[in-house]
Each structure stands twice: as structure tokens, then as C-alpha cells.
Amino acid sequence: MAKIVGLVGKANVGKSTFFGAATLKPVEIAGFPFTTTKADRGIGYIRAPCVCKELGVEDDPQNSACVDGVRLIPVDLIDTPGLIPGAHQGKGLGNQFLDEVRRADALIVVADASGATDLNGQPVDPLSNDPIEDVKMFEAEFDLWLRALLKKDWNRITRTADSKKESIDRHLEEKLTGLGINRYQILKAIQNAEVDGFKSARWTEEEFNRFATSLRKVSKPLIVAANKADRDGAEDNIERMKEAGYMVVPTCAEAELALRRAAEAGLVEYTPGDSDFTVKNPEKLTDRQRRALDRIKEKVFQKWGGTGLQDAVNQAFFDLLNMITVYPVEDSEKLSNHHGHVLPDCFLVPKGTTSKQFAAVIHTDLAESFIYAVNARSKRRLSDSYILENNDIIQIVSAKGRR
């Protein structure tokens, strides 16, 4: 199933700006069919070097796009309502928030690196709020909510497991599927929390809490988008957030949105994730536009080497969710599908995916009648248990074929 990344955080940090920018179709792929469909759920893009360059072929992408050797692969993103302290008790849009978050496989916690909003999302003097607290508030609210959820029928579940001398994981599985949490993740959380799954009925409050926190970390891993990095003083905050142990990407969502719009209007040349942009026709710009673009150059590109938005999305999928890119082809000689489209598709799959599992991602029929796979680079045959590598180009040979 396609993975989903959620944007979370308190109000006024720039979540919607981030979401709006990330889901605005890059201008280079205007004809590309995928676009945002709902207000809070949209298609963003992963940026990865396309294998067409290495192979020296002209590709003809179908499920993704290729811009000068850069593959843009669609991915699912969701925006969520602002979180406020007390959300786990239903404060603000707490319930709605947590309802959205359960659909996400990984999270980008957007924080205000400029420290100019308090925990309730109200504007305050720059640098007066500590953005580390933005992240801690999210973690605390999620943990409290998850604990309350686990506590419901905890006694019954643990007693059942205990009486059968079984580990808690299989008894929690059903309860947690609705949160997008699977058995493997429950086991991992038990391991990380260093608690005994067979003795859940006798866990102390402290052990229970540790388990809940581990479960959050395993099932909803997060990175921090230290947003508003263009504002003065953000650098120190960003350093401190890194020192606190978070995976942090400095971002400027506002600049990314401005650039994608400027690109759409034909004013600049810019592909999301580029470390620079060029003004196409300086004489066409109004004074205001010129000043805005100059400011973005100085405060964002010269300082940070880009808006960081694409890095944040990439890291969420590649580093948190451990995805790799794989290119399926039907003809390993021509590197094409049966319509002749060269390197038509690029899929994101979790590391550890086998060639047979990959066949199922393409089409269930293909997995059912799987015979073998072919590495299109080496033309070597691969068994059903071959573990895919990043940028593999794979042909699946099946008894039925696809046509």
C-alpha cells in the first residue's frame, strides 16, 4: 500500500503553506495527470536522480515525470489541523487531528524555527518561543492520546494474553490496525521499550508508558521541518534542535510556494529541490516581485542552499520510511513497457521488498503467475526471493503475461 506522510504541528507554523507548496504541481510537469484532489490530502513529489542519465537513454515516463534527468515521483501527503496543548482531551480540533494522523505512516512536524508563535499558535516576539517545545508538545499530546486509547480494555487484553501465556503483540494487533500500526511494529516497540511482552498484565505504569512512546516512535517516525528558517535568529534554534537529537531540515515553505507560483507564471526557472533558481525575463518583473525574489535568494538560497521543502519530503520517504526506487519494465532489452514507453514507471517500495512482492505491487496476476525476474542491467535472472536494490530495473516474467 502506498505510504502516506502527514504534516503536523501547532497552528501558524506554516503547515498549510508547506502542504500548498508541496502539492502544487511543478510547472515542468504541467501535463502530468496527478494532482491534488482534496483540501487536506494531496499529491506531492519525491525527487530522485533518474536512471535514464546513467543509461544514456531517452525515457518516456508514465506514472512519474522526468525533468532533465530528475525523476519526480508522486507521493501522498496530508495536511492536518493545528494541534494545541490538551488536544488528546479533544481540545481545539484534537479529535479531528488525531483521526487524520492515524492515516499517516510517517510525520513531518513543522515547527516555527523563528520562535515567533506560542504553543497556541499566537504571534509573539521573534525568538521568544523555543521551537523544541513545538515538537515536544506534539510528542506529549500523541503519547497521552495513545496511552488513553491503549488503556481502554487493557486489562481484558492483558489478562487474555496472560492466561494463554502469549505475548501481547498478537492481542493488540486487531485493536491497532485502525491506527495503521501492524504486528511487526508492536513487536519492535516491545523490544525498544525493553519490556516483556509475555508479562504485560504485570507491567508497571512506567513500563506501559515506555511501551506507548516506543509504539509512537516506531509507527509514526518523525522529522522536523524547522520552518521560517529565513527569519533572523532561526539558525541558533535549528542548531539546538539538532543537538536535542531530532532529525531536522531547515525549511522555508513560503519561499517554495512563491517560487512554484513564479515558475507557473513563467517568471523563473525552478524545479523543486533545486539549489538555485533563475529569473527568466527580469524586465517582466514588477518592483515588488523583484524585491521578493531578491529576498528569497539572499535569505533562503544563499543561507540554506534551497527552501528545504523537497529535502523534508524526500527524507520522510527515504530515511523514515526506508523506501527505494525501482523501475519495472516489460522488455528488458528495450527497457520499455509493451507500448514502447522507455522506463515508463518508477515505484517507491520499502527496502527489503523481494522481486515477487514487487510483482504484486505492479499487478496481483503478475505475482500469482510469477516465474522469474530479470535484472535489466545485467540481463541476469533473479529468483522470487531476490531483494531489490535502489534503482533496480526489473522485468517480471510470468506465466500469464500482462496483455
Ligand SMILES: Nc1nc2c(ncn2[C@@H]2O[C@H](COP(=O)(O)OP(=O)(O)O)[C@@H](O)[C@H]2O)c(=O)[nH]1
Ligand atoms: N517568514 C516565513 N513565514 C512563513 C513561512 N511559511 C509560512 N509562513 C507564514 O506563516 C503563517 C502561517 O502559515 P500557515 O501555513 O497558515 O500555518 P499553519 O497554521 O501551520 O497551517 C502565514 O502567514 C505564512 O505566510 C516561512 O517559511 N517563512
Ligand SMILES: [Mg+2]
Ligand atoms: Mg493550516
